[in-house]
Amino acid sequence: MSAKIKIEKKILSENDKIADGIRERLHQNNIVSLNFVSSPGSGKTSLLEKTIGYLGKDTKIGMIAGHVQTENDANRLKAAGGKIVRPVVTGGACHLDARMISKALESLDLEKIRMLIIENVGNLVCPSSYDLGEDMKVVLMSVTEGDDKPLKYPAMFRRSSVMIINKIDLLPYCDFNMDIARENALKINGKLRIFELSCRTGDGLNKWYSWLKSPKI
Amino acid sequence: MSAKIKIEKKILSENDKIADGIRERLHQNNIVSLNFVSSPGSGKTSLLEKTIGYLGKDTKIGMIAGHVQTENDANRLKAAGGKIVRPVVTGGACHLDARMISKALESLDLEKIRMLIIENVGNLVCPSSYDLGEDMKVVLMSVTEGDDKPLKYPAMFRRSSVMIINKIDLLPYCDFNMDIARENALKINGKLRIFELSCRTGDGLNKWYSWLKSPKI
Numbered sequence: 001m002s003a004k005i006k007i008e009k010k011i012l013s014e015n016d017k018i019a020d021g022i023r024e025r026l027h028q029n030n031i032v033s034l035n036f037v038s039s040p041g042s043g044k045t046s047l048l049e050k051t052i053g054y055l056g057k058d059t060k061i062g063m064i065a066g067h068v069q070t071e072n073d074a075n076r077l078k079a080a081g082g083k084i085v086r087p088v089v090t091g092g093a094c095h096l097d098a099r100m101i102s103k104a105l106e107s108l109d110l111e112k113i114r115m116l117i118i119e120n121v122g123n124l125v126c127p128s129s130y131d132l133g134e135d136m137k138v139v140l141m142s143v144t145e146g147d148d149k150p151l152k153y154p155a156m157f158r159r160s161s162v163m164i165i166n167k168i169d170l171l172p173y174c175d176f177n178m179d180i181a182r183e184n185a186l187k188i189n190g191k192l193r194i195f196e197l198s199c200r201t202g203d204g205l206n207k208w209y210s211w212l213k214s215p216k217i
Numbered sequence: 218m219s220a221k222i223k224i225e226k227k228i229l230s231e232n233d234k235i236a237d238g239i240r241e242r243l244h245q246n247n248i249v250s251l252n253f254v255s256s257p258g259s260g261k262t263s264l265l266e267k268t269i270g271y272l273g274k275d276t277k278i279g280m281i282a283g284h285v286q287t288e289n290d291a292n293r294l295k296a297a298g299g300k301i302v303r304p305v306v307t308g309g310a311c312h313l314d315a316r317m318i319s320k321a322l323e324s325l326d327l328e329k330i331r332m333l334i335i336e337n338v339g340n341l342v343c344p345s346s347y348d349l350g351e352d353m354k355v356v357l358m359s360v361t362e363g364d365d366k367p368l369k370y371p372a373m374f375r376r377s378s379v380m381i382i383n384k385i386d387l388l389p390y391c392d393f394n395m396d397i398a399r400e401n402a403l404k405i406n407g408k409l410r411i412f413e414l415s416c417r418t419g420d421g422l423n424k425w426y427s428w429l430k431s432p433k434i
Contacts, residue, residue, distance in 0.1 A: 004228060011221060039256045040256045041256060067369065122369070123340055126311050126343070144258060144361040145258025149257055151289065152286060154286050173387055
């Protein structure tokens with residue numbers, strides 16, 4: 001085994017231990033947690049802006065927003081009504097890891113929140129390997145990215161419980177086949193729960209909101 | 218310095234040595250080389266399909282197409298007329314590295330090509346750190362991804378020589394401000410040469426083609 005693979009395994013195993021601890025703490029506090037992952041520009045922040053605007057009235061939501069640089073997404077989430085938002089800047093790393101989440105949780109009063117939403121860095125590869133202690137991963141893709149993405153980035157779709165196909169308002173202008181996209185995704189992970197929606201027009205958001213009120217895999 | 222950072226530095230320094238060797242070999246053979254990077258779904262393969270269709274008639278182009286899984290992109294490039302296409306499957310890694318390119322070059326007759334085009338894995342973060350021996354990086358973004366991308370993923374835009382803004386046919390349906398996108402990109406890298414185009418309608422492709430016939434930074 002090469003030194004690189006050895007150290008990667010060690011890092012992931014340490015990460016998993018921290019993640020297990022996070023999950024236990026969150027469960028002790030009856031907090032459900034979701035880790036949102038996608039390519040850059042798929043619309044994670046837009047979806048979370050809408051979500052916080054709707055669900056934030058009744059549910060106490062804590063949010064951790066990951067960035068490679070800037071705190072733009074965290075600022076957008078605050079402006080959208082997010083009251084408990086913690087930005088995390090990875091400083092170049094292409095994913096959040098459990099240690100970053102653990103540190104961000106230090107400043108959250110877990111008794112005061114019922115749901116933890118993590119917005120990961122925009123990347124369809126590495127974030128799939130890092131358990132953050134969440135109950136489930138939610139993977140977004142937008143129709144402009146093409147219906148082949150689940151096949152090309154299978155680990156992320158295999159390890160997610162929910163897939164959101166965003167920007168369906170752009171369907172008439174893209175060569176995207178919804179049936180093939182669903183088929184490709186379910187080929188990788190037959191248990192994926194799939195939502196189709198548009199943050200821009202609002203189409204499909206109600207279904208997403210009502211599922212999210214009591215998210216079950 | 219942590220063990221992780223130490224080994225990362227070592228890997229990158231080894232990568233740079235191999236990359237320098239590649240660049241030297243390519244220059245000895247008068248081959249100009251470009252490394253195409255972007256998020257998944259920005260349209261790298263679509264642009265290269267168009268490019269090979271147009272430029273491939275007069276210029277001998279060798280292509281190396283990187284994938285995390287599948288060989289879909291390499292197959293698309295072959296179908297578009299690419300005569301010398303080498304697929305590389307990283308098997309999970311989120312970027313190509315110089316060693317992979319060096320291995321792919323073993324099967325190319327460098328005396329027979331004038332241009333080497335590398336299509337990297339779809340990822341706006343890690344591929345920025347790995348020199349592949351190319352003359353320049355070409356970063357793509359599509360208008361559906363938002364005009365803030367250069368600020369959020371600065372390393373990639375800083376290390377690229379060319380930025381292509383793709384899918385301009387979708388401008389009327391997106392909240393994308395072209396002036397702001399250009400301003401954000403030039404703030405990160407004032408020397409970026411910027412092309413705006415649409416692979417779908419063909420708008421802007423001619424400017425790109427004529428620059429590519431004799432690409433200069």
